[in-house]
Amino acid sequence: MSVERPEWWYCLRHHRVEPREGCKNADRLGPYPSREDAENALAKVAERNEAWDNDPLWNDDLDEDDR
Template identity: 65%
Template structure:
């Protein structure tokens, strides 16, 4: 694993190198320490993009149909 990868630890709220907490407790990898420091903001922006992406917007569908979010991806 390259040493120039950085992670944001969700437990300690800190940036750490590859040798850190368990993967499930971290966001990343990021190519720079500075980018890892912005991990929560990056995640929020990506979530907002997904929430507003019409390919994944199922407001017009009935939620009681039992389908999954992945059904929209089927051809």
């Protein structure tokens, strides 16, 4: 018997954390394993975007000499 673990999403439309029964997935980020992780979804997105923006292997704005 498997135990279903709760999953949480961050709703981009309502700017709040939701359980499985919430808005459609196109309007939210997740699932996350905990409510706290979902609450920090936008911070994690910003952190990853910053890392990717500054990664020379993925930065299309850099010249070949800058890589």
